[in-house]
Amino acid sequence: MLQAKGEKTRNEIIECAKNLFYHKGFEATSFSDIVAAAQVNRGNIYHHFKSKDDILRAVVDQRLQEFAALLTGWERRLSDPRERLIAFVHMVVSRQDELARYGCPIGSLNTELGKDRPLLQREARRLFDLFRDWLARQLALSGTAGNSQVLALHLLGRAQGIALIAHVYGDRTFLLRETAELEQWLRRV
Amino acid sequence: MLQAKGEKTRNEIIECAKNLFYHKGFEATSFSDIVAAAQVNRGNIYHHFKSKDDILRAVVDQRLQEFAALLTGWERRLSDPRERLIAFVHMVVSRQDELARYGCPIGSLNTELGKDRPLLQREARRLFDLFRDWLARQLALSGTAGNSQVLALHLLGRAQGIALIAHVYGDRTFLLRETAELEQWLRRV
DNA sequence: ATAATAATTGGATGAATGTCTAATAATTGA
DNA sequence: TCAATTATTAGACATTCATCCAATTATTAT
Known part of the structure; x- marks a missing residue:
């Protein structure tokens, strides 16, 4: 078997929790929500994770992998670093619908955790570090x-x-206008 | 008596809830938190508000009054609309400490409510409307x-x-650099 | 002063929260 | 094949949650 049974369950939990945390927020998502979405037995979750915080850590790790893969993909496909920077902006455009509906998954998560969960925010901040360091490298x-x-x-x-305002007003027109401007800025800078 | 007894209690509840919602988030703040902070009897809150959502609505109204007073104050003191716009940016600078610690009270509230409390977000969005319309007027x-x-x-x-990044990284230096740049942009535009 | 109204008290409500446990089932490696 | 490990189940756990109530106390108008 390529993926052990337990591994599959674990990944299902992470995937469902990821979407719930994004769509509802971390605090607003309950264990019952995750259990229902993943169709996993209540107690079984504790065989794979030791707490709700632990699930979030796994979700952050998974997002880190996702985005890291995205970045290396751009590096492989685009030789010009400036085109890679523009690819970053285009990602915002291509995700306009979910951004307008739920905001930025990285920004909103850090905003929530930054208030009174410093240890968890430290984990979530790595998502920002990933982008910051990559963008800095391409800019250099x-x-x-x-x-x-x-x-x-x-x-x-x-x-x-851009993502925040687009979310608050559910305004994709704003998002398109501002990203176009940002792209122009990137070509000039 | 200038302020009836009940009025005073009501305001105390609003003031404490306002800070708690800002510092911890709306969902993460419990009734017990509010009760403890305001030093009010548990059941008494329901004589003044009919639900937790109702408290939030009162908090939003209070913030609207606060900020509206701020804006009219700038209009009174500054005749040049461009100086008023710069006063807006300076507000960000003057609040750098709380912004770095807790993020923007308006932005973070809307981000949280925008996820799955559409009716409450509709109320909170009025805070954005207030600033947007005022800024548009000054720009015109x-x-x-x-x-x-x-x-x-x-x-x-x-x-x-700016507020979001400053919050995520607890970085006041970033905030100062970016607001200075924004002020320059305002003088040029 | 007194009747009417408003404010406060303290405890109770049931539902939902995250977490844990002991028993059973399934899968794996030798 | 069979022992050992891993995964799943169903339910219970104490705690906290937002909400509500009936009784009491303050305050306000007349």
Whole structure:
């Protein structure tokens, strides 16, 4: 068997929890929600995870893998680092529907955990680190003027602001307009 | 008596709930938290509010009044609409500590409620409307090129992105750098 | 002063929360 | 094949949750 039985259950739990945490928020998602969505027995979850916090850690790890794969994919397909940066902006466009509905999965998670779950936020912040460091590397390769770490954080902030407003107003038009502007900025910088 | 006894209790509940919702989040704040902070009897809250959602509505109303007063204050003190826009940016700077610790009270609230409390988010969104419309008015008065509503939303998004990143990284240096840049942009636009 | 109204008390409500346990079933490796 | 490990089940656990109530106390108008 390529994937052991337990492994399959574990992945199902992670996948369902990931969507629930994104769509409802971490605090608002209950054990019963996860159990129902994953169609797993209540007690069985504790054979795979030792707590709800532990599930979140697994979800963050899974998201890290997902996004890391995305980034290396762009690196493989696009030789020009500036085109890779634009691919980042295009990702926002291609996810406009879910962003308008639920906000940014990384931003909203960190916003929630940043309030009073410092240890968990430390884990979730790694998702930001991943993008920040990758963007900084591409900016450096692009030969942009100025500190590439500074520019990377600026770019992250712009993207987060766009996702947040698009979510608050459910406004995809705003998202399209702002990402187009951001792309222009990237070509100039 | 200037303020009836009940009125005073009611305001105390609102004030404490406002801070708790901001510091912990709406979902993460329990009735017991509010009761303990406001030093009010458990059952007494239901004489003033009919539910937790109802408390949030009162908190939003209070924040609306607060911010509306802030805006009219700037209008009174500053005749140049462009200086008023800069005052908006300076507000972010002056609140850098709480923004880095808890994020933006308006943005984080809307992000949380936007996920699965559409009716409550509709209320909270009015806080964004207040700023958006005011900023648009000042931008129009400034004679900026381009649609002032569009520019206002852009400005709001920039501010939200700054607050979010500053919160995630607890980074006031980033906040200062980005707001300075935003101020320069405002003087140019 | 007194009747009417408003505010407060303290405890009770049932439902939902996350967590755990002991027993059973399934899968795996020798 | 059979012992050992891993996975699943069903339910119970104490606690906390938001909400509500009946009784009491304060306050307000007349």
